[in-house]
Amino acid sequence: MKAIAYHAPGDFRYEDVPDPKLLADTDVLVRVTRTAICGSDLHLWHGFPAPDVGFAVGHEFVGVVEEAGPGVRSVRRGDRVLTSCTSGCGLCTSCRGGLWSGCSVTTAAGSQNVFGFSLALPGGQAEAVRVPFADANLFRIPAGLDDEHALFLTDILPTGYMGAEWAEVGPGDTVVVFGCGPVGSFAQRASQLRGAARVIAVDLDEGRLTRARARGCEAVNSSTTDLGAYVLERTHGRGADAVIEAVGRPELLLRAFEIARAGGRIASIGVVTAPVELPYMQLFLKNLTLRTGLVNPQRFIPALLPLIESGRLDPTEIITHRLPLARGVHGYEIFESHAEDVLKVVLQP
Amino acid sequence: MKAIAYHAPGDFRYEDVPDPKLLADTDVLVRVTRTAICGSDLHLWHGFPAPDVGFAVGHEFVGVVEEAGPGVRSVRRGDRVLTSCTSGCGLCTSCRGGLWSGCSVTTAAGSQNVFGFSLALPGGQAEAVRVPFADANLFRIPAGLDDEHALFLTDILPTGYMGAEWAEVGPGDTVVVFGCGPVGSFAQRASQLRGAARVIAVDLDEGRLTRARARGCEAVNSSTTDLGAYVLERTHGRGADAVIEAVGRPELLLRAFEIARAGGRIASIGVVTAPVELPYMQLFLKNLTLRTGLVNPQRFIPALLPLIESGRLDPTEIITHRLPLARGVHGYEIFESHAEDVLKVVLQP
């Protein structure tokens, strides 16, 4: 079959890869109908070490069940499904406790349990993909919901929502979100859904700031506005109740500690790949909470799916580009370079 | 001074009553600028027993501090303020625990701690009112917020919000709200603020249902639509996650138990004055939670005030009538009879 295959940093190719096959009774084979390029895919593009070459990349995908192993109970051939990007076994203590990302089976021996980072678990920017432990990781797409509306439940919509939950966003809060990319956009929407009085969206890209403003945020270009002063002015001098870092830069994390109020909560959902020198006394004197970690979409899908079904949340609002899978490499180039006012690229096999 | 004074059920009069005076160092005298008629005031109108006659009624009011006792620290003469309808002492175990309605000082010896139900604590449908324990019960209205926007923080906006909190409304929930009156309307808004996927507003009055639809609810006239079937259809056969009863009728409480899903939560914020025969086995087999009680606006004002300041919540949307205080008795007649498509009557002294 055709797929976007990893070869080296910056060298992804649309080419033939081996067809996926069922390897266990609990596997399902999904024929992909829509898949998307995620900021995390860019880590590979930029040199995050991969153990193999030639595997299909991508962990955001939806599709139709082509074949289901005899041990699969929750879906069957023909069902339209979405997949969590994190594939837990569903039965270990970690999975039962809501942490599929810490699954003791699928992360054993150092292997990945996110799709699209190795030959062991190839990804979904492909015509088809094998999903292990399907009962734990697949969800049926309800009739009446098209594939594109379900697509971002696989990763970035739960990731953005998780940011708002970790920052304990609640009614009346002033929330600062660093980053107006795909994840930041959803963190902003999630903050609104949880009752924030103000969502202050921060970015350097005027196009993205305009989009943030259109979704009801106050948008601040931190290169031209004094963000600290802005936040104090909006909060009667107190500081932000919650800050969500959705970019992944250490200096923004430090900025978060500064603009948070005493008792504030910081959620770090952008992946920071370097150590961070923590200003401990600042955290101490301000009674701050810091949370970070991998997303577990399975936890959030039951709450987010009805919001999409009812129309209160439209995740397709972030899609700027739709390309055939064959042009996926071009999609990477656009996304990586922020060209063409790109926000999110969706591929269609 | 002039006030709407209680004489007997159905007999309220706009007349002279004694001027309020400071009785303790912690009292404040508030000159009223806006006051409103609450559904609870109708209990007196309909015969709820009062211990006295001749007192000013009303517990929803905002105004300006005319005089503050020497023990008052948080406000001073000239401050624009709103008052919680429930006046706790602020220091007893109950008040410190967030339950001013159970204050062991202000409810001692059977006395009321809600304004406007006795000579001991006259109400705010008057030119002025004495507020005891001002530091515990008064809040300054921020500059930039007019009095009318702050008015409903005194009771019904927190009451509606409390309903959504007690019913544990969260992202993705389907919520049924019985009643589209002032409190029900705010319970609907609060459910949206807390992330409900669907708010199903139930009433018999088409005008009120139209208003509910305008605020984003699905509106159901339960006299013409099979509510149970409607809820099942909207929830893939499960039932409502949360039900808020904002009318105060036993039969609606029983209906709530029926339409709630297994594990559902019922908040009863309409005052039911008769005992209710509880279908215990239904609650047991469905794992239901039931919560009821008096509102404590002090708990909710810190979260709700910023939502009004930022414009995300506009409580004035429910106002249908603005009358001078002198025409307050007419306001009662309209409100009581549901005439003139009334939703909320605001009086101006």
Place this chain on the structure above:
Amino acid sequence: MKAIAYHAPGDFRYEDVPDPKLLADTDVLVRVTRTAICGSDLHLWHGFPAPDVGFAVGHEFVGVVEEAGPGVRSVRRGDRVLTSCTSGCGLCTSCRGGLWSGCSVTTAAGSQNVFGFSLALPGGQAEAVRVPFADANLFRIPAGLDDEHALFLTDILPTGYMGAEWAEVGPGDTVVVFGCGPVGSFAQRASQLRGAARVIAVDLDEGRLTRARARGCEAVNSSTTDLGAYVLERTHGRGADAVIEAVGRPELLLRAFEIARAGGRIASIGVVTAPVELPYMQLFLKNLTLRTGLVNPQRFIPALLPLIESGRLDPTEIITHRLPLARGVHGYEIFESHAEDVLKVVLQP
């Protein structure tokens, strides 16, 4: 095989019943090593309607896996296991949401999903039992823990714990527990585990009160002590923070509303089979919360199991009688009549 079989109210027989067999790929056959008689079993004994006759009764049992269907992943032949009394499918929305008792598969068409109430799902007071959806309902007993210590995780230990959770028992609370039977005893232990300052155990049976005292409770015989006055004296006049009704009598539920403080929480874990006339105004004026429902042991086992393993909790403390399965009917007679200072009867096949 041999089992205690239901024939009619008061007519249970130790006799041959058909051997259980696997009916589905996800079934497991458990050879029972220990089983216990539960207060809920007495409902059948006293006339709770059963749809069939001749089925094995009992829902508290542990044992060894004799045979596992090919779709079972979490246990295998030879594993020592305990079973939740409530058998959900594990994959429906209700089960995924933590409410196996509301499973849309196993409760479909009015059928029971608790073991031992019908021929459809025979119980564990038998030599062997079929457990459906084993991955959702079976738990391995850790090495180092004997069967008897695990036995009560199947129902009454989680039930007692659930009472403390539903009553939101937290550090410093004064908790009243009605009933010092098996479930009440565990509700008392659970209240202590959650940090209660005082657990006031109420019963009429002096032997049971003595046992409650030995486990660190204040024990009150409500026939000789004025419980209301006692609670007020212990709480500086406030009332109980939390009340757990573990007997199942309407009049005790009403008593709970009386002795709870304003803002108190009532958990009803004793099964009340009649409707209850709810004193609505009392609940309203006191801001009470009422919770009731079926237990879902699956939710509580992960927290309770380590407490037993570490020795902080010894559930065997309630066992007063150990009998061979052949003498199980005698066990019922003792338990039903409160003879021989019985608290809990364990049977051994």
Place this chain on the structure above:
Amino acid sequence: MKAIAYHAPGDFRYEDVPDPKLLADTDVLVRVTRTAICGSDLHLWHGFPAPDVGFAVGHEFVGVVEEAGPGVRSVRRGDRVLTSCTSGCGLCTSCRGGLWSGCSVTTAAGSQNVFGFSLALPGGQAEAVRVPFADANLFRIPAGLDDEHALFLTDILPTGYMGAEWAEVGPGDTVVVFGCGPVGSFAQRASQLRGAARVIAVDLDEGRLTRARARGCEAVNSSTTDLGAYVLERTHGRGADAVIEAVGRPELLLRAFEIARAGGRIASIGVVTAPVELPYMQLFLKNLTLRTGLVNPQRFIPALLPLIESGRLDPTEIITHRLPLARGVHGYEIFESHAEDVLKVVLQP
């Protein structure tokens, strides 16, 4: 009056200092009956910068109200009282929100709001002390509770409890507490109170480890035992659910990240005075939560006081030395040098 006065690092003197006087209507003068030396006092001893010299040190003290300003409502002359170490105004947004340590009034202009760190707010290792905003910061000691049992409610008992709360310790958890000093000891007790299955107490001092063992902990000397291996063995290979750092050393905080399980919670209640290089990817891959900050005893006293009253918690268990105030400097020397098997030094004026 006599007091322990600060002069320079290592130079504390028992000497005459000016008598405290009421400075505001809301002040109270407390005659001290018991006071204690806290680990935080050692920060001054070791060179933490002080703005003045000659002030009485100490923030843990109880006593009797000598004089109360006319604006004080909750206590009066003769009442036995305990004081929160953190003195908030009680009315600002931060105080109303439960964060007296972030009080916008008492921390204004950089001033301290902890007793005993400046001339602006002298401490309680003295014959008497002025307590500002008494209604917000003083609590009456119930009849039947002696002063010594109430003493540690002023700081270290709430601090230890806060650690357990921040680490979200719940029933069944395995908790590691670094440090068996006064605060660590109370963090261990609090973890037990919240239902921990195992509390693993870590220290280098065998005497303190023996005491930890006596209070029901598993005690580990990390210089002779491989703590990581120990924790994995006790948790079926998963790691600690919660870790509380009660020493204040960066390397222990890093150790905490290592031994926590995926999804674990870290509470840092020992004061780390240097920046900490945060191993960000470890926190990310393990989904960790980190909380730190100043204690707010006012939040915890309502829960902890009844536990002491009922006898479930005996805070005096940590007292090893009782000295007259006149020998307070000797107390510092003992405490600082870990001499005489010291755990906690109480002084009596």
